[in-house]
Amino acid sequence: MESLTSASSRQRFSRQAESIRRWFRPPRRLRFSRAGGVFTCGTLLLGFAAVGTGNNLLYLVLGAMLGFITLSGWLSEQMIRRVEVRRRPPRGLTAGHPARIAYEVRNDKRRLPSLAVEVGEAALPGRAWVPSVEPGATAVARAEVVFTTRGVFPLETVTLATSFPFGLFRKERDVEIPGEAVVWPRHDLPVREPRPAGERVRRAGESFAGAAGARGEYRGLRPYRAGDDPRDVHWRTTARRGEPVIREYERDRSRALWICLDLRAEPGGLAESAVEIAASLAGAASRRGEPFALATADARVSPGTGAAQLERVLDALARARIRADAPAPNPPVPAGECVLVTARAGGRGRWGDVYAAEREGR
Template sequence: MERLTGSGTLIFYMGLGSNLLNGGSALFKGHLLACALAAVLLVSMVAARLARRRLKVTPLIPERVTQGQPFEIACRVENEGKKTANDVNLRILGLPRSTGLENEFGPYLGNLEPGQIKTGSWQLTLPKRGRYAVQAIHQATVFPFGLWRDWYRHEVGRSLLVYPKFHPLLTLDMPVGRKYQPGGMALTSNVGDSTEFLSVREFRAGDSLRMIHWRSWARRGKPVVKEFQEEFFCRIALVMDTFLSAQEVKERRADFEAAISLAAAISDQISRDEYVIDLFAAGPELYQLQAGRSLAYLENVLDILACVEPCIEPAFQKLEPILLDGLENVTTTVVVLLAWDEARMRLLRAVTERGCALKVIFVGENLGDLSGVDDFAPGHQTLTAQQIRQGVDRL
């Protein structure tokens, strides 16, 4: 039935109905109508198979799109054969039914003469973030009567990442400092503070002979040494709380998605400055990423946030050791929390004990007693999912 077009499906049921109405009566010749319609369908099936031509199909699929934002998938089709390909149309396989593509063929490209190239496109909107697989593209023909489809399946095997939708922040107020970073800017880029020497100066007693700048010595006729700038810069840790109980996964899904959007907005704001970002998120998998200053791009952070799912088992025991190991070089930790309990309190206490400044943001309604939070993060904020969806300008 999948290969029947709308018209073909109508003819099929007309033939079936005429047979049922006939009921074995010799007076009503309904079976003749059924045979005629069956013959038309049979001719369509044979003709479509004979008219089918294998074409070169090149899908043009974006790697990343944003949740709820329209985007386009295009497909370039070329007839490399010597015969005309008749009544060509296309279908994408693998995207969810919410896009309206799973059972619909289109666009219709018509006939392709030998050597001719045509391009078709789909306008899509994906309402949920995540990773989607575009499995294949059907190149079909409905020749000659538009009743039956015959197709070739072109494997694609491409993935499409849907980023969480977020509203960019205008300002992000957080306490920051500068710490010495082992390995220096060679780990990040040459943006901002640099390990390249800044200047040369005259040699002084106690200077290392390795620091001598030989070309300048030859030019000036006296020893000179290179001067370096110390490698200090800001490094921000963003910690994403993913723990929800099995019951809360459905009840607080909106809060979780809002927290993801907020984390994306914070990452976007931080990436505009010369900071190094460490992202920590513990879900079914543990995610850790260092980005910023050209070590990686904002897209790398959003790649992770696109795929993070709630964790129904407390994730702090798994997250805390890895987070604390990297805090020696972190100046500020921004934590997005979904609740407040003893495990989360221990995490914040451990962060502050390592000399890191804290900024804490809670997401949700009716979070209960938040006493004790100000002991670790004075001026913490609480936002609802609706506020985040409407857009938060300042944090």
Template sequence: MGPSDEPSGLRAGLRGLTTRGRSFLAAGLTAVVCSYLLGQDALLRVGVLLAALPLAAALLLANTRYRVASGRRLSPHRAVAGQEARVHLRVDNVSRVPTGLLLLEDKVPYVLGPRPRFVLDRVEPRGHREVAYRVRSDLRGRYPLGPLQLRLSDPFGMCELNRSFAASDVLTVVPQVLPLPHVRLTGEWAGQGESRTRSLATAGDDDVILREYRAGDDLRRVHWKSTARYGELMVRREEQPRRARATVLLDTREIGHRGSGPASSFEWAVACAASVAAHLLERGYQTRLLTDTGRAVPGTDDGHTAADTSGVILDALAVLELSDGAGLSRAEEPLRAGGEGLLVAVLGELDEEQTARLARLRGRTGGAVVFLLDTGTWTGLRMLAPGTGGEEFRDRARRLREAGWTVLTVAAGDSLPDLWQAADRPESSAPYREEAGA
């Protein structure tokens, strides 16, 4: 790709004169006028030389036909919040003449850092130069990079002309994904290991699905009764267990969260949802993300691989914003349509009605885990210690627990892996149990 077309000629060159070039031109014109007034021929020659130098540089630079191409490569394209990404720039001189001094400046949002600038002294014909810079953001989101701006300069620094490329790229900054321990979740039936449904193990002889023997098949799978019937080796088909389904429900209501910036309860909830979704996908669950707005990611298409689904969910979480919703009712219909499966909810502050709805919803799921955020600890209204939640908060947690939810109460500063470790122990996942029963 080449630079965009700009006006050329002496007029364009004069607009690009630097302070040095303008000073030389002004000094030259002044010397010419003084030589006329004073009758000094030597001063006239000096003035003409001073004025001619910036004019010649401007004319030469404005009419130079450099053909320059550029390319940009991101490593990685999807960065994690708080970690650096590297941007590689390549400039190719595709013309038959060497370039002069080139100044490169890539346009980046201020949250990624200052604009990177590079100076390339000379690029030979058909040659190229590569430079790189780093960007970093503590805030998730999608950030445009580019377009690349190219500044041409003459060797004397008299004139500079700007050219701009049209192409740009997008860097996606996703929430941090924490590794979670492997725990046996209540209600899981088709995920991994012992909890996987073995449909063929319980099938009778009449229900066995057979196929012809192929080289390399395990002889232990030979179905001798059918082999005798058909006169050729027949084997049982490989078991195709049904995949477990899981839904990660994320509360994005603005009224349900406290704090601001990366340290807010909402950002903790987003990182929690990302980590849980990635963990469940790794364990073989067919996982989707659902928000209180009723939007599910991915949609009804089940053709995604685990890696694709993880990328789609992380991309959606990268740009997720707080909603103006007042409750969780819009998420109930997608949950009912999804059928039974594991439900992991990450919720902010709840009122009486929302708690009652969640309690009734528990009966429609195979297993239910809720991260219940004590949002008051994100504003400093309460101490950051277990057992210090308000009375209403403890009551909400108790009611959800009585309805069958595995409740993991969360305060600011809590470790997500430590909380997840208690997900398989419903009776011990209530740090406020003693206070609530006092």
């Protein structure tokens, strides 16, 4: 319990420190490159020499160098001035896997193009490169990012930057774009098949009517949704309406594999391994085309199949809050018909099958 409290305190302190840092972070910044620092120091030294000697040639060179610096600062400001950005975070960020965040960069200036612009998240590494955006035009750039852990991460500030035209300075401008990135746990780990008691889950559960599913008694037609089986497309109605239409069937709940994740654990370590096991069980069921469902103390995902169902389960797992005082999982079917995934060692007990992160070697 003490470690849980200390972890929560560290997270709270980190959020407060980030808020303070953002408060004192100026919306526009000018950074010297190595060449820019050398050039500026040389200009200052030349200025002292010109004042000390009164040499007109030195004054002439000093004026040229100061004009060079002024022109560089003005042009770099024009490159990021009146530039609008829209973020398009990808659907399906997975912890430990590289992903790309897309940015739409629009140049609202009337005459000048924006050249050599970098765009990316202020709090994340990885930058997208936009070589040129004509006046009134829009360009799309993508920055590669990697999230090491699952969860919901706020995306608040996008940074525009340029070193145009001479590379002496780096001009940066912040654009506030509130958003978030939902990072799924890994769901490609090799996991064993549920044991015989777990196999009975998909045959002995209670059945119900009225829910849309993969196969069963014909129910009617509905618009296509992402993850639906292409074999269920009703081509005649699709051709008449000009949009995909799907045959809908009744489904038997007895065929659903219920995955129950126990959130009662200390954050990190084995707890995150348990989340990855639950996600991998769902991924394996999705690849086999079998219906599956999820139950935790915080969320419940009804039975379903396909890619859309897997996304719903992974979204719920990304938002799962591991804590020692979490309630026990309470599935809507008898526990003996469910598969329990937990970070704690223990026997099968009343559950149909148990995946303990420590015992599974994750």
